[in-house]
Amino acid sequence: xxxxxxxxxxxxxxxxxxxxxxxxxxxxxxxxxxxxxxxxxxxxxxxxxxxxxxxxxxxxxxxxxxxxxxxxxxxxxxxxxxxxxxxxxxxxxxxxxxxxxxxxxxxxxxxxxxxxxxxxxxxxxxxxxxxxxxxxxxxxxxxxxxxxxxxxxxxxxxxxxxxxxxxxxxxxxxxxxxxxxxxxxxxxxxxxxxxxxxxxxxxxxxxxxxxxxxxxxxxxxxxxxxxxxxxxxxxxxxxxxxxxxxxxxxxxxxxxxxxxxxxxxxxx
Amino acid sequence: xxxxxxxxxxxxxxxxxxxxxxxxxxxxxxxxxxxxxxxxxxxxxxxxxxxxxxxxxxxxxxxxxxxxxxxxxxxxxxxxxxxxxxxxxxxxxxxxxxxxxxxxxxxxxxxxxxxxxxxxxxxxxxxxxxxxxxxxxxxxxxxxxxxxxxxxxxxxxxxxxxxxxxxxxxxxxxxxxxxxxxxxxxxxxxxxxxxxxxxxxxxxxxxxxxxxxxxxxxxxxxxxxxxxxxxxxxxxxxxxxxxxxxxxxxxxxxxxxxxxxxxxxxxxxxxxxxxxxxxxxxxxxxxxxxxxxxxxxxxxxxxxxxxxxxxxxxxxxxxxxxxxxxxxxxxxxxxxxx
Numbered sequence: 001x002x003x004x005x006x007x008x009x010x011x012x013x014x015x016x017x018x019x020x021x022x023x024x025x026x027x028x029x030x031x032x033x034x035x036x037x038x039x040x041x042x043x044x045x046x047x048x049x050x051x052x053x054x055x056x057x058x059x060x061x062x063x064x065x066x067x068x069x070x071x072x073x074x075x076x077x078x079x080x081x082x083x084x085x086x087x088x089x090x091x092x093x094x095x096x097x098x099x100x101x102x103x104x105x106x107x108x109x110x111x112x113x114x115x116x117x118x119x120x121x122x123x124x125x126x127x128x129x130x131x132x133x134x135x136x137x138x139x140x141x142x143x144x145x146x147x148x149x150x151x152x153x154x155x156x157x158x159x160x161x162x163x164x165x166x167x168x169x170x171x172x173x174x175x176x177x178x179x180x181x182x183x184x185x186x187x188x189x190x191x192x193x194x195x196x197x198x199x200x201x202x203x204x205x206x207x208x209x210x211x212x213x214x215x216x217x218x219x220x221x222x223x224x225x226x227x228x229x230x231x232x233x234x235x236x237x238x239x240x241x242x243x244x245x246x247x248x249x250x251x252x253x254x255x256x257x258x259x260x261x262x263x264x265x266x267x268x
Numbered sequence: 269x270x271x272x273x274x275x276x277x278x279x280x281x282x283x284x285x286x287x288x289x290x291x292x293x294x295x296x297x298x299x300x301x302x303x304x305x306x307x308x309x310x311x312x313x314x315x316x317x318x319x320x321x322x323x324x325x326x327x328x329x330x331x332x333x334x335x336x337x338x339x340x341x342x343x344x345x346x347x348x349x350x351x352x353x354x355x356x357x358x359x360x361x362x363x364x365x366x367x368x369x370x371x372x373x374x375x376x377x378x379x380x381x382x383x384x385x386x387x388x389x390x391x392x393x394x395x396x397x398x399x400x401x402x403x404x405x406x407x408x409x410x411x412x413x414x415x416x417x418x419x420x421x422x423x424x425x426x427x428x429x430x431x432x433x434x435x436x437x438x439x440x441x442x443x444x445x446x447x448x449x450x451x452x453x454x455x456x457x458x459x460x461x462x463x464x465x466x467x468x469x470x471x472x473x474x475x476x477x478x479x480x481x482x483x484x485x486x487x488x489x490x491x492x493x494x495x496x497x498x499x500x501x502x503x504x505x506x507x508x509x510x511x512x513x514x515x516x517x518x519x520x521x522x523x524x525x526x527x528x529x530x531x532x533x534x535x536x537x538x539x540x541x542x543x544x545x546x547x548x549x550x551x552x553x554x555x556x557x558x559x560x561x562x563x564x565x566x567x568x569x570x571x572x573x574x575x576x577x578x579x580x581x582x583x584x585x586x587x588x589x590x591x592x593x594x595x596x597x598x599x600x601x602x603x604x605x606x
Contacts, residue, residue, distance in 0.1 A: 010446045011404040013396045021396035029384055032425075097379040101345055107369035107399040260347045263302055263311070263337065 018108055019116050026120035030127075037128050044078050044132050045139075052140060067142055072220045073194045075133045076155060076213055080194070081187045082125030083159045084166045087118050088183055091170025091252075095265070100174075104256075111249065118163045122156065145223035153226055154219055158212020160241035162190070164248025165208060171255030174265060208244050211237050291354075292449050292481035293319040293342070298351035300337055311337040313505040315351070319498075321448075322479040324472075326492035326513075328591075329502035330599050335485050336376070338502070339451055342483075343373055355449055372398055372442045376453035376485070380438040383427035387418055387437050390426060391444035398445025405444070412440050415470045431458045436467065443474060453485040468494045489591040499591070503599045516594045522561045524587040525570065531579040532556040539577075544570060555582060 013021075030037060051070070094100035104110045137144065169183040190209060198205040198214035205211040215237060218224040226234075259265040298315040301308050312334040319325045329335045340346040342353050344360055353360045358367040372394075374380050381390040391409045392402035402409075413419045416436045421429055426437050435458050442450055455471065456464040472495050475482055486492055492499060492513075499516055501509040509516065524547060540546055540558060544566065548559035560570055574581065 009404065010408075011401040013399050013401045017396050017401050021393050021402075025382070025385065025389070025393055028389065033384060097382070098375045099380065099382065101343065101373065101375065102380070102394065102397060104345075105343065105368040105371055105373070106397045107365060108397075109365045113397070257347070260345060263300070263340070263346045265340075265345050 015108070015112065018113065022113070022116045022120050023123070026117075026124055030124055037124075040082070041128055041131055041135075045135055048074055048132070048136055049139070067140055068144060068221045069217055071133070071136050071140060071142055071144065072217050073191075073213065074136065075129055075220075076158060076194055076209065076216055077190055078129045078132050079122075079125055079155055079159050080162045080190045080209055082128060083118075083122050084162045084169070084187060084190070085184060086121040086125065087163055087166030088169035088173060090117065090121065091167075092173040095174055101265075114167070114249070114252075115245075118166070122159060122163070125159070126152070126155075144220045147219060147223065147225055150219045150224070150226040151216065154212055154215045154237065157237050157241040158209050158216065161208035161212070161244035164244030164246070167245070167248035168251040168255075171252035174252075175255045175259050175262075177264075205236055206240055208240065211240055290321050291318040292321040292356060293483065294352075294354040295338070295342060296352050296354075298338060298341055298348050298353065300341060300346060300348045310505050312341065312348070315502070315505070315507055317500050317507055317510050319481055319483060321481055323497045324475055324480075324482040324484060324495055326496035326499040327483055327485045327502065328489075328492060328499055328595055333502040333599075334505040335502055336453070337505075339373075339375075339453060339483065339485060343371070343451060344368065369399060370447050371449045371451070372445045372447035373451035374438050374442045374453060374455060375451075376457065379426075379434070381426060381441045383434070384425055386423050386425055387413070387429075387440070388422045390437060390441045394441040395444045395446070398447055400446040405446070409444055412443055412474075415474065416440050417466065432460060432463045435459055436463070439467070439471070448479070449481045449483075451483045451485075454487070455484065456486065456488055456491050464488070464491070471495055489595065493591045501595060501598055508598050509594075513591065517589055517591065522563050522566075524559050524561050524589065525567050526557055526559045526583075526585040526587055527570070527574065528555055528557040528582045528584075529574070529579050530554040530556070530582065531577070532558060536577050536579070540570075540573065543573065559587065 051074070052067075055070075091100065094103065103113050106113055136142075165186070169186065173183065193207050193209040194213040196204040196207055196210035196213070198210040205214070211233070215224075215229060215233060218229070219226075256265060295318065296316045298312050299310075300312040301310050303309055315334070315338055317325075327335050327338065337346055341348045341351075342355075342360070344364055353367075355367045355371060360367040381394065385393065388409065391412070395402040395405055395409070410419075413422050416439065418433070418436055418440060421433060426434055429437065435455070439452070439455050442452070452471075456467055459467060468491050471482075474480065475495070482495075484492065484496060496513055498512050499509070500507055522545075526548075537546075537549065537556070537558065540560070545561045546558060547561050548557075550557045560566070562570065
């Protein structure tokens, strides 16, 4: 360590300090620049309004019958889109700003920093999606079960798999640069994943979001609590979440390694 | 105006020296090629140098000399094809986290910090990322803000500051960590003359105060001359000189003497060329100014020659070499190029 002027002894930062720094930064940006969050909420609700009122005009009773499922699915979709875009765009921005390098050189190692940043994004997305859910329920006059612990755990694990996709997309952005808009198109693929028949078509439960979506529907529509789900279903949920995070991070690592070999890391 | 070749400096001896045992940074045989086949470009070719603990080394070179690739390879941003980098004795390819634990960098053309956070928030954030509890270095941060004239702007978002101020914040955020090896790429870029002077003075003071090891890349020779203990000059991907600023400036012990007279004709000029290293000849109407590179003994010889030719001198001056002369001499396509 460097020589210090008298009366000053730097203490090493712990993971607590790291988590605090990352979360505080996210919080500050959230409260200081609310336009982004509010804009996201308004756009999401606008599209939901189109879906709801447009669908009711066309499909009438059919839509009303499946309204609860649509609200839960849309809630999960906003969560997934928020987490995915924030993590993939964040990596792209960090490369552009020259701050990614500083995170890569951190003595904590990049993986814990990236994971904590991902968690911070998910927490922020939960807040905005909760507002969207509340407005959707008011708008459609629908009632859902809201077991907070179950929803937090199931939705959190469901979008963890999306974080993995975000890392992979971020890696692609590091390598090929300004392709963020193309990568954002992937968000529409989440609709298919959320509506995948995980309980009827077994293999689909291993796709990102699918198992989490199915369990979330049960929790919010039928009121099933976390401990009432079959252990195997929860195990699959956890396995899929961990698997996609690990796979996504591995792809990010591989992409950054290739970018370093090509000398294009940070060259925007 | 006629211009002769500049005298060659002999200041690259240090490049071949063995790195000292306590070197903070050792680069050995670094090589990197981009592309393949005929389109391949050699960016860095067998680059070796070391930086002693607590010293400031300037990395100089024309555009495309390989400075940025070298720095990026040291920092792990570019994977080299060959060679090794050790920071505090730790090989960066084997133990990157440990090797970079006390390293930070300010890269050219990048923000290096978050513009939507305030200056103070940036210092706290990057201190933490750099492995220091920010609460334990509050006093250092306040001092840094003061030294870089940022105290008044400490609670403003960086995005609202001028370009020069942003540059200072970028530097402050690097110095806010507890890094003892720091890479600064063009730290004075975009600063006005006064800010640049302040920054180089404070940078040197901070470096001495904290015994920092610094690798500084800049096109501003004044910054390099004012702040650096040693200079590594690169050209075409290779190190062509590596020595202290003083030795680079003193070169081979010669000075340049400039004599002006209306009595210097072509015949005398030809004799002077044969006897001395004439570096420059300019004519202004009747008057001819001749610049000669020689030592003090040679200068006496020169005055004897001029007296013998019955030359009445209008003026005699000594020309002090600066780092820019040395740099140009080494990187020009002349004899100075190795």
